[in-house]
Amino acid sequence: MKLNRIFIKGLLFDNPVFIQLLGMCPVLAVTNTAENSLFMGMATTAVLLGSNIVISLLKKFIPTKIRIPIFIVVIATFVTIVGMVLNAYFPAIHANLGIFIPLIVVNCLILARAESFASKSSTVGSVVDGLGMGIGFTIALFVLGSVREVLGYGTFYNIALFGDGFQPATIMAMPPGAFLALGLLMGLFNKIISKNVNEL
Amino acid sequence: MKDMLKMGLILLAFTAVSGMILGLTNDVTQGIIQERLEEENIQAIAGLLPEAEDFNNLEDEAILQRDLIVEVYEGQKEDETVGYTVRANPIGYGGRVVVITGISVDGEILGVEIAAQSETPGLGDKITDNEYLDQYVGKSTEEELVTTKGGETGEKYINAITGATVSSEAVTDGVNAARALYEEVLKSR
Numbered sequence: 001m002k003l004n005r006i007f008i009k010g011l012l013f014d015n016p017v018f019i020q021l022l023g024m025c026p027v028l029a030v031t032n033t034a035e036n037s038l039f040m041g042m043a044t045t046a047v048l049l050g051s052n053i054v055i056s057l058l059k060k061f062i063p064t065k066i067r068i069p070i071f072i073v074v075i076a077t078f079v080t081i082v083g084m085v086l087n088a089y090f091p092a093i094h095a096n097l098g099i100f101i102p103l104i105v106v107n108c109l110i111l112a113r114a115e116s117f118a119s120k121s122s123t124v125g126s127v128v129d130g131l132g133m134g135i136g137f138t139i140a141l142f143v144l145g146s147v148r149e150v151l152g153y154g155t156f157y158n159i160a161l162f163g164d165g166f167q168p169a170t171i172m173a174m175p176p177g178a179f180l181a182l183g184l185l186m187g188l189f190n191k192i193i194s195k196n197v198n199e200l
Numbered sequence: 201m202k203d204m205l206k207m208g209l210i211l212l213a214f215t216a217v218s219g220m221i222l223g224l225t226n227d228v229t230q231g232i233i234q235e236r237l238e239e240e241n242i243q244a245i246a247g248l249l250p251e252a253e254d255f256n257n258l259e260d261e262a263i264l265q266r267d268l269i270v271e272v273y274e275g276q277k278e279d280e281t282v283g284y285t286v287r288a289n290p291i292g293y294g295g296r297v298v299v300i301t302g303i304s305v306d307g308e309i310l311g312v313e314i315a316a317q318s319e320t321p322g323l324g325d326k327i328t329d330n331e332y333l334d335q336y337v338g339k340s341t342e343e344e345l346v347t348t349k350g351g352e353t354g355e356k357y358i359n360a361i362t363g364a365t366v367s368s369e370a371v372t373d374g375v376n377a378a379r380a381l382y383e384e385v386l387k388s389r
Contacts, residue, residue, distance in 0.1 A: 032321055066207050070214050077218040081225050088229035091236055098318075152322065170322035 003128045010132025017140035017182075018189040022109040027141060028178040030100050034157050037145025039093045041138025043082050043101060048110050048137075049130040050078040055118040056126035062119065071114045072105070079104045109137060140185075147181050148172045241315075245285040248302025248311040249275035252282050262385055268377040270298070272386075281305055284386050286378035287315065292370035294318040297327070299374030303382045307341040312375055317367075324367035332361055332368070341379040347372045 016022045026044065031037045051074050055062070062070050083101045086094040094101065104110070113133055118126040150156055152173030154166045171177045245255060252275025263272050271287040283304040289296045297317045302310040314328045326332060335358050339345060343356045347369045350359060360368035 061210070063207060063210060066211055069211060073211075073214050073218050077221060080222055084225050084229040084233075088232040088236075168322070173321045 003125065006125060006128045007132040010129060010134075011136040011139070012193060014133075015136045015140060015189070016109045016133050017137060017144075018186050019193075020109075020112075022112055023107040023137065025103060026100050026107060027144065027182065028175065030097055031141055031145040031148055031178060031181075032152065032173045033096075033149040033155075034142060034146040036093075036096050037141040038138065039086075039090070040097055040100065041134070041141040043086065043097070044104055044107060044109070045130070045134025045138055046082055047075060047078040047104050047107075048113060048134045049127065050081075051075045051110055051114055052118040052126040052130035053123060054078075055114045056121060056123045059119050067115075067119065068111075071111055071119075075110050075114070076105045109133065144178070144181055144185060147185065148177055151181075152177055244300055244313055244315055245273050245275070245302070248285050248300060248313060249283045249304075250310075251275070251277055253277050255285075258284075260385075263381065266377070266381060266385075268374065269381055272381070281389075283310060284382060286381055288374040288377040290370045290373035290377065292317065292319050292327075293324050293364070293366040294320060297367070297370045297374065299371055299378075301336075301375050301378035303341060303378060303386075307382060307387065309336050309339045309341065309375065309379070312336040312371065314371070319364070319367045323361070324364040326361045326364060327367050327371050333371075335359060336371075336375055341382045345372050345376055345379070 010016070014020060017027055023044070026040050030040045051071070054074050055071060079102060082104070083094070086097070086101060113129060117129050121129070146156060150161060151169050152171070154160060154162045154168040169177075172181065242255060246252070249255075254276045255273045256276065258272040258274055260272075263269060268288040268290055269286060270289050273285045274281055275283045275285065283302060285300055285302050287298060287300045289298050291297070295318045297319065298315040300313045300315050302312070304310050312333045314333070317325060317327065319325045319327060336345070339355065345358055346352075346356050347360045347365065348357045349365060358368070358372055
């Protein structure tokens with residue numbers, strides 16, 4: 001498979017959020033503002049990229065029988081590093097994302113890519129796959145977070161959009177709002193994609 | 201059997217390398233994190249006791265064994281105590297709420313700050329707004345504060361945030377714990 005195809009697949013046609021519905025826990029839980037979503041997406045991308053590289057490099061040394069525990073060890077290592085780095089250099093983001101940083105370990109997107117792609121492909125391909133899937137995940141989270149922040153708080157990236165008279169729809173900032181926004185965005189995304197899928 | 205041993209050793213190799221990498225990362229980041237936490241703590245309590253220049257952590261057993269009390273600092277200016285900051289952790293709607301209360305030596309609440317909370321966004325998290333917290337400023341430590349849903353006015357009443365009574369009560373609990381500590385222990389020091 002050509003590299004640009006791998007990238008576009010992760011970004012659009014196999015988008016982890018809108019098409020594959022992977023990693024729903026952070027998608028629903030931390031997308032209440034655009035900023036949180038962006039950093040969650042970037043943290044996940046960093047972990048995905050790291051685990052894809054390591055697993056594709058070491059695939060010859062990983063016995064099939066114990067591949068899952070090894071994948072988890074590799075993923076958990078990267079997640080812990082990301083957590084420590086965020087805590088040291090981006091404390092505000094670390095405080096906002098809280099428990100959802102360690103929970104990246106169980107984000108099934110990362111394990112799915114390790115199992116179905118990195119353990120069978122070249123390192124270059126795995127890097128491209130990690131970037132495509134990671135950026136696809138980040139964009140999906142950012143769009144979802146933006147919609148929820150605008151409706152739920154009346155702000156975008158902490159900048160007030162409307163006057164004082166605006167009454168924010170608090171439900172959009174709470175868990176039910178995540179389901180509502182995700183469902184509607186998913187419908188929209190699939191409508192657009194299904195029109196263009198034949199052109200590729 | 202041989203296979204099992206081999207698998208175990210491979211897994212051991214992976215976890216050992218992982219442990220080493222994490223140890224190194226921790227060495228780099230731990231100092232920065234510790235420093236920042238201490239700095240943040242001093243900054244938060246300095247905002248509540250603007251007069252004080254030095255802060256001493258009081259590690260008295262009689263203080264730390266009390267309910268909800270986590271940490272108490274004594275603020276001093278030219279070796280004289282000007283007030284205390286009390287960190288308490290009452291239970292709110294979504295877990296513990298960390299409330300820091302600044303109390304002057306004459307028993308006046310100088311300020312209240314929320315150091316950490318996980319209350320409902322848009323409702324309970326309004327306890328961090330100054331609009332709400334300013335209600336505590338200037339209250340006396342002599343009387344127990346009471347959260348009200350509206351109506352009652354008076355020195356001891358704090359108006360709860362609409363739709364977030366539990367969160368409001370948590371803050372009041374924290375302030376009350378600090379207030380009682382001042383009245384019963386700190387005042388007679």
